[in-house]
Amino acid sequence: MSGMVEKRGLGTWLTHIGLILGIAIICFPIYMAFVASTVTQSEIAQPPMPLLPGPHFIDNYTAALTQGINAPVMTMLVNSMVMALGITIGKISISLISAYAIVYFKFPFRMAFFWMIFLTLMLPVEVRIVPTYEVVAGFGMLNSYSGLILPLIASATATFLFRQFFLTVPDELVEAARVDGAGPVRFFIDILLPMSRTNIAALFVILFIYGWNQYLWPLLITTEPEMNTIVMGIKQMFPSGDDIANWPVIMATTLMAMLPPVAVVVLMQRLFVKGLVESEK
Amino acid sequence: MADITFNAIRKSYGRTEVIHGIDAEIADGEFIVIVGPSGCGKSTLLRMVAGLETITSGEVHIGDRVVNALEPRERDIAMVFQNYALYPHMSVFDNMAYGLKIANVPKPEIAERVAEAARMLELEPYLERKPRQLSGGQRQRVAMGRAIVRKPAVFLFDEPLSNLDAKLRVQMRLEIKALQRKLGVTALYVTHDQVEAMTLADRMIVMNAGVCEQIGAPLDVYADPATLFVAGFIGSPPMNVISHDIRPGHGALAPGAVIGVRPEHIDLVEPGTGLIDFDVGFCEPLGAETLVHGVTAAGDKLVVRIDGETRPPADGVKTGLSIDPSKIMMFDPSGHRTSA
Numbered sequence: 295m296s297g298m299v300e301k302r303g304l305g306t307w308l309t310h311i312g313l314i315l316g317i318a319i320i321c322f323p324i325y326m327a328f329v330a331s332t333v334t335q336s337e338i339a340q341p342p343m344p345l346l347p348g349p350h351f352i353d354n355y356t357a358a359l360t361q362g363i364n365a366p367v368m369t370m371l372v373n374s375m376v377m378a379l380g381i382t383i384g385k386i387s388i389s390l391i392s393a394y395a396i397v398y399f400k401f402p403f404r405m406a407f408f409w410m411i412f413l414t415l416m417l418p419v420e421v422r423i424v425p426t427y428e429v430v431a432g433f434g435m436l437n438s439y440s441g442l443i444l445p446l447i448a449s450a451t452a453t454f455l456f457r458q459f460f461l462t463v464p465d466e467l468v469e470a471a472r473v474d475g476a477g478p479v480r481f482f483i484d485i486l487l488p489m490s491r492t493n494i495a496a497l498f499v500i501l502f503i504y505g506w507n508q509y510l511w512p513l514l515i516t517t518e519p520e521m522n523t524i525v526m527g528i529k530q531m532f533p534s535g536d537d538i539a540n541w542p543v544i545m546a547t548t549l550m551a552m553l554p555p556v557a558v559v560v561l562m563q564r565l566f567v568k569g570l571v572e573s574e575k
Numbered sequence: 576m577a578d579i580t581f582n583a584i585r586k587s588y589g590r591t592e593v594i595h596g597i598d599a600e601i602a603d604g605e606f607i608v609i610v611g612p613s614g615c616g617k618s619t620l621l622r623m624v625a626g627l628e629t630i631t632s633g634e635v636h637i638g639d640r641v642v643n644a645l646e647p648r649e650r651d652i653a654m655v656f657q658n659y660a661l662y663p664h665m666s667v668f669d670n671m672a673y674g675l676k677i678a679n680v681p682k683p684e685i686a687e688r689v690a691e692a693a694r695m696l697e698l699e700p701y702l703e704r705k706p707r708q709l710s711g712g713q714r715q716r717v718a719m720g721r722a723i724v725r726k727p728a729v730f731l732f733d734e735p736l737s738n739l740d741a742k743l744r745v746q747m748r749l750e751i752k753a754l755q756r757k758l759g760v761t762a763l764y765v766t767h768d769q770v771e772a773m774t775l776a777d778r779m780i781v782m783n784a785g786v787c788e789q790i791g792a793p794l795d796v797y798a799d800p801a802t803l804f805v806a807g808f809i810g811s812p813p814m815n816v817i818s819h820d821i822r823p824g825h826g827a828l829a830p831g832a833v834i835g836v837r838p839e840h841i842d843l844v845e846p847g848t849g850l851i852d853f854d855v856g857f858c859e860p861l862g863a864e865t866l867v868h869g870v871t872a873a874g875d876k877l878v879v880r881i882d883g884e885t886r887p888p889a890d891g892v893k894t895g896l897s898i899d900p901s902k903i904m905m906f907d908p909s910g911h912r913t914s915a
Contacts (some may be wrong), residue, residue, distance in 0.1 A: 470660035475647075
């Protein structure tokens, strides 16, 4: 221990100062947004902008949650949550099942199907957005949760990840399960799923943020304010023309939009690290 | 409990046949070891009994049923795998109980059977642990416990000890043998280790290149090998193979035919007084015995086993060899034993 203390020279101080400065630079805009969400519209509009939080925290956040500008932020938060969870759970379930099929079952054109799934990596939402819109509109799914979720569910990345993981599961385990009398479904549920839980946790974090941050697709297919998601809703809050932007409410909305992904990262990271520590050989 | 019959079993992968027709009858409660070098098809044979490989032709009977078309779980077998194949996310208890749970055995009975197996295998303190918290020997015990709780008609062991260190291997070998005796269950045990085969087997099946070379009790197979392969494979060091006839009053051997003599059936004598002279190359003192390596005057390399308390000859010394003629075995060019 003493050795570690002795090593604390000027270099350590400089690195720490550098790091603290970096963090300050990254955090400052977020702090400014927080300050802006606790003062009144006129205080923001009138330079210089205040640097210390004002007394209107509760007013502004209540206004945002219950009224918002186009739609109450509460509604948009719920919409975003439904979409993000739908995409995450959908993607994980579908990739688990398709990876299971590709790794453990022999069927004609197995590799062809695998490569077809893999090729969809080249077709993200933005590329196929026009035909996808056409299809979703044709099914009457505009302004609906299914319209928001279904087109984003297919995931080559997650399928590939689970495939790679399943390939590392020893064959003997499958055989032991067969001798124990476990059929394909039981093996999947009792053995493969619990063994994949670290992978599932990691994917959950990544995919939840992916789903939460969707912007273009919800912007395209939700025309009614009640179906807006929060990430696109923020943009919709900006006034068109000469109207005055209600900055305190917009900033409150922005901060609230950040909270769920942060919560997921913080909470799931614990699970994720726990899973890693308990990793199986 | 059940007897097992192999009826002309063959196995092909595509057009390559790897097992060329095996016939055997295994009595109820017998401990059978299938032994052979790697790639001889012994594991494939076991996996066909387990139902993990399809049987290309022929029939496997377990008890009075032909099991060719049955799923592993319908065959009333339990298998212990080389790398244990324990479910990593389940506790020791759950690992042992899993098969019973699937078979819808009532919970109190599961608990009772697992407790009994755990007591037998001295696993009671570890029931709540995960497999990764156990040592290799303990994992091996859990794998055996998983087999025991199912009360199968047949135990199948696929090289269960090869991942353990030498000392533990000897200990587990004894435990497996004792356990099988106690339970009286028919056991099929695959190994490439001839010591394991000799010590465990009631009878052993010696396999080579997809063919069964000999079936018999270990000592019978050792004393009376049917082929040159068996003579070389069973016994350590292997039987000496001599390509010159050293017996007095015999001419040259038929082309390709050889003589086999076990190292312990040769004695070192004064030069010129034995059947043939022998140049000692070097000695391996092992304590209880000493292995003397060298070359005969006719050019055959031999190993002689002498008592460990006898002073070993110095390297390079010339001696003679005396061999009991009744211990000499003759093999024809195809490797089969002949009487002459």
